Amino acid sequence: MTVLEQSGSSRDFGHRNTEQWPAPPPAWRPRVDPAPLLPGAEPRRVLGTDAAGRLDAAFLTDLYERLVRGRRYNTQATALTRQGRLAVYPSSTGQEACQIAAALALKEQDWLFPSYRDTLAAVARGLDPVQALTLLRGDWHTGYDPHEHRIAPLCTPLATQLPHAVGLAHAARLKGDDVVALALVGDGGTSEGDFHEALNFAAVWQAPVVFLVQNNGFAISVPLEKQSAAPSLAHKAVGYGMPGHLVDGNDAPAVHEVLTEAVERARRGGGPTLVEAITYRIEAHTNADDATRYRTDSAVQEWRAHDPISLVERELEARGLLTQKFTGAVREGAEEMAADLRARMNQDPVLDPMDLFTHVYAEQTSQLREQAARLRAELEAETNAAPHGEPNAEGTAQEDRP
Amino acid sequence: MTPTVVETGRKPASMAQALNRALRDAMAEDPSVHVMGEDVGALGGVFRITDGLTEEFGEDRCRDTPLAEAGILGTAVGMAMYGLRPVVEMQFDAFAYPAFEQLISHVARMRNRTRGAMPLPLTIRVPYGGGIGGVEHHSDSSEAYYLATPGLHVLTPATVADAYGMLRAAIASDDPVVFLEPKRLYWAKDDWSPENPTPVAPIGRAEIRRPGRSATLITYGPSVPVCLEAAEAATAEGWDLEVLDLRSLMPFDDETVCAAVRRTGRAVVVHEANGFGGPGGEIAARITERCFHHLEAPVLRVAGLDIPYPPPMLERHHLPGVDRILDTVARLQWEAGWTEGSGD
Ligand SMILES: Cc1ncc(C[n+]2csc(CCOP(=O)(O)OP(=O)(O)O)c2C)c(N)n1
Numbered sequence: 001m002t003v004l005e006q007s008g009s010s011r012d013f014g015h016r017n018t019e020q021w022p023a024p025p026p027a028w029r030p031r032v033d034p035a036p037l038l039p040g041a042e043p044r045r046v047l048g049t050d051a052a053g054r055l056d057a058a059f060l061t062d063l064y065e066r067l068v069r070g071r072r073y074n075t076q077a078t079a080l081t082r083q084g085r086l087a088v089y090p091s092s093t094g095q096e097a098c099q100i101a102a103a104l105a106l107k108e109q110d111w112l113f114p115s116y117r118d119t120l121a122a123v124a125r126g127l128d129p130v131q132a133l134t135l136l137r138g139d140w141h142t143g144y145d146p147h148e149h150r151i152a153p154l155c156t157p158l159a160t161q162l163p164h165a166v167g168l169a170h171a172a173r174l175k176g177d178d179v180v181a182l183a184l185v186g187d188g189g190t191s192e193g194d195f196h197e198a199l200n201f202a203a204v205w206q207a208p209v210v211f212l213v214q215n216n217g218f219a220i221s222v223p224l225e226k227q228s229a230a231p232s233l234a235h236k237a238v239g240y241g242m243p244g245h246l247v248d249g250n251d252a253p254a255v256h257e258v259l260t261e262a263v264e265r266a267r268r269g270g271g272p273t274l275v276e277a278i279t280y281r282i283e284a285h286t287n288a289d290d291a292t293r294y295r296t297d298s299a300v301q302e303w304r305a306h307d308p309i310s311l312v313e314r315e316l317e318a319r320g321l322l323t324q325k326f327t328g329a330v331r332e333g334a335e336e337m338a339a340d341l342r343a344r345m346n347q348d349p350v351l352d353p354m355d356l357f358t359h360v361y362a363e364q365t366s367q368l369r370e371q372a373a374r375l376r377a378e379l380e381a382e383t384n385a386a387p388h389g390e391p392n393a394e395g396t397a398q399e400d401r402p
Numbered sequence: 403m404t405p406t407v408v409e410t411g412r413k414p415a416s417m418a419q420a421l422n423r424a425l426r427d428a429m430a431e432d433p434s435v436h437v438m439g440e441d442v443g444a445l446g447g448v449f450r451i452t453d454g455l456t457e458e459f460g461e462d463r464c465r466d467t468p469l470a471e472a473g474i475l476g477t478a479v480g481m482a483m484y485g486l487r488p489v490v491e492m493q494f495d496a497f498a499y500p501a502f503e504q505l506i507s508h509v510a511r512m513r514n515r516t517r518g519a520m521p522l523p524l525t526i527r528v529p530y531g532g533g534i535g536g537v538e539h540h541s542d543s544s545e546a547y548y549l550a551t552p553g554l555h556v557l558t559p560a561t562v563a564d565a566y567g568m569l570r571a572a573i574a575s576d577d578p579v580v581f582l583e584p585k586r587l588y589w590a591k592d593d594w595s596p597e598n599p600t601p602v603a604p605i606g607r608a609e610i611r612r613p614g615r616s617a618t619l620i621t622y623g624p625s626v627p628v629c630l631e632a633a634e635a636a637t638a639e640g641w642d643l644e645v646l647d648l649r650s651l652m653p654f655d656d657e658t659v660c661a662a663v664r665r666t667g668r669a670v671v672v673h674e675a676n677g678f679g680g681p682g683g684e685i686a687a688r689i690t691e692r693c694f695h696h697l698e699a700p701v702l703r704v705a706g707l708d709i710p711y712p713p714p715m716l717e718r719h720h721l722p723g724v725d726r727i728l729d730t731v732a733r734l735q736w737e738a739g740w741t742e743g744s745g746d
Binding site: 087088116134135136137138139140141156157158160188189191192193194219220221222226227228289290293294349351353355356357360365367368371375378 | 440441443444445448466468469471472473497499500535536537538539540678707708709710713714715716719720725726
């Protein structure tokens with residue numbers, strides 16, 4: 001017997017007398033009309049729609065060139081893992097449009113907060129391709145000065161860079177600087193507490209920050225449906241009080257448009273935005289991952305047909321811009337970039353083990369000075385034992401993944 | 403070795419296989435054992451420790467969770483409150499940190515807070531340590547954080563037989579266990595029979611892996627094979643080193659450790675966690691307190707450098723290796739002339 005049955009649900013205890021049963025106080029009501037915050041039913045697209053006609057030809061050809069180079073970068077870096085030059089590489093093949101178009105939505109003074117898969121976003125911001133790979137090569141954790149291009153370190157612990165982006169954007173606004181932070185995260189990362197805390201802080205503080213979720217379908221092996229039961233990841237925005245947008249992550253002009261709008265909105269003081277770009281991880285999680293254990297090839301094939309590079313190619317073709325001369329030059333440029341990357345990555349980095357102690361504290365502690373002295377003695381003993389200066393080579397293992 | 407393999411039916415098995423078998427056997431024997439974590443299902447875990455468990459026991463028993471360590475451990479607390487025995491996998495040492503709030507504020511002290519009414523029988527498996535060329539945040543030795551938290555058992559196997567036996571014991575324990583798996587030993591093989599697993603010493607007991615008379619190397623987890631190698635190399639110097647594998651850092655086996663130190667009169671603690679504030683300091687202090695009059699020399703330590711885990715190309719300078727152990731052992735031979743600062 002249920003409680004209702006027990007008490008006799010049909011009996012009238014005066015439930016309908018609204019004066020005796022006043023409504024909850026108005027504070028209960030939603031403070032903002034959620035409707036304008038909700039994402040549309042379909043991801044925004046530009047290519048293949050009338051909106052594509054507005055696109056500037058120079059913008060399109062530049063984007064195309066960057067996408068082709070980005071793809072080539074991915075294949076070259078993957079090849080470097082096979083040669084043992086990189087410990088690991090999380091390929092972004094298929095996701096080039098998200099990363100490149102998003103980074104291009106930023107102005108020079110803005111900041112990018114990438115995760116480990118976002119080397120292309122960093123390179124699109126002007127970072128040297130080799131510097132973007134040192135984390136994965138293993139010679140140093142961050143191969144660049146974050147201030148130089150305003151790129152935070154490529155972040156390995158998931159979603160933990162998102163609160164940093166909020167804090168930096170907030171600080172910049174307090175100082176009166178015109179700075180927007182763009183933070184990148186994967187679909188899996190949206191489950192972490194840090195993601196939720198970052199969104200909440202951003203919305204409450206109205207920080208000039210944009211969150212871009214690259215939803216590539218998987219967190220290593222776990223598909224989106226096991227990650228979130230939300231209608232979409234963009235829908236999560238409304239709960240924090242910021243707009244959420246869905247965009248076709250393989251449509252570079254669409255990503256660029258949505259991100260530019262969000263960045264501009266933040267710049268004007270309109271507060272944060274959450275953007276979910278729908279894309280697909282064509283390769284395995286990293287070269288060390290076995291994707292056959294958790295997915296079949298058919299989805300991969302479907303997504304290959306919606307490839308970010310061929311989408312732009314189609315638009316260029318429709319405009320008569322896809323000449324052999326142009327594509328040849330683009331391909332040649334990409335090959336040159338790859339050859340340069342290969343050549344520089346095939347040089348052994350010159351490492352000084354004494355560097356291990358240099359940047360632990362601003363001022364070295366007595367403990368570290370002592371350990372440094374001991375290591376120096378060990379290194380000297382090693383050099384004396386190997387008079388030909390042979391480094392005590394120790395290959396890096398391949399089993400690992402970030 | 404080869405003839406005994408044939409006689410006993412033992413075959414080379416890796417620590418990863420033994421751990422997988424331990425989970426499988428625990429789940430088969432006790433329906434309240436539930437495995438969960440990131441990628442533990444179809445993928446079988448990034449190290450394949452949970453390989454095949456979802457296939458065999460279904461998704462309810464071996465579950466891929468959303469990617470959220472605090473959520474994984476926090477829900478495991480609730481599951482344990484309701485009578486299940488969760489076994490959670492933290493994918494890598496440094497990715498367990500988001501779960502520390504749950505671990506320290508709840509897992510470790512629920513029994514105590516509830517005057518014993520609500521014990522939490524759960525196992526937290528953490529692949530830990532370096533030496534596999536992992537990029538940053540993939541090689542931490544986080545045992546000191548766990549040891550600083552009363553209420554947790556902290557175990558770490560170094561052999562294939564122990565991997566099986568200790569994980570079974572951890573899952574059977576009525577207290578929370580942080581089960582640290584030395585990831586560079588995952589692929590190390592040993593002769594071992596899953597059909598007839600070797601009985602291992604109970605948790606809380608240390609084991610002498612190599613007897614010796616000159617000095618005792620006190621170590622655990624990934625440093626055990628390194629110490630055994632050092633002990634072999636030391637014979638060339640005429641030193642007969644004993645290697646003691648702690649197996650369990652909490653509870654700590656004072657008895658076996660003290661008996662060994664009293665026998666040899668010299669002790670070196672070896673681990674790859676940072677030396678300053680690391681487990682070695684606690685161990686050295688305990689030995690000094692209990693065995694002072696038996697010591698021929700101060701207890702020395704060989705530990706990782708006091709730096710954040712270095713990038714892979716430099717990690718060999720951080721990890722305690724055979725040379726560093728032997729250099730330290732050599733310093734034990736001095737009968738006099740100890741100066742300040744030489745005892746670390
Ligand atoms: C806090 C934390 N937990 C676990 C991991 C291990 N890990 C690395 S990548 C990954 C999957 C991430 O998936 P997603 O966020 O979708 O990004 P993607 O790799 O698809 O770009 C996991 C679980 C980690 N890096 N950080």
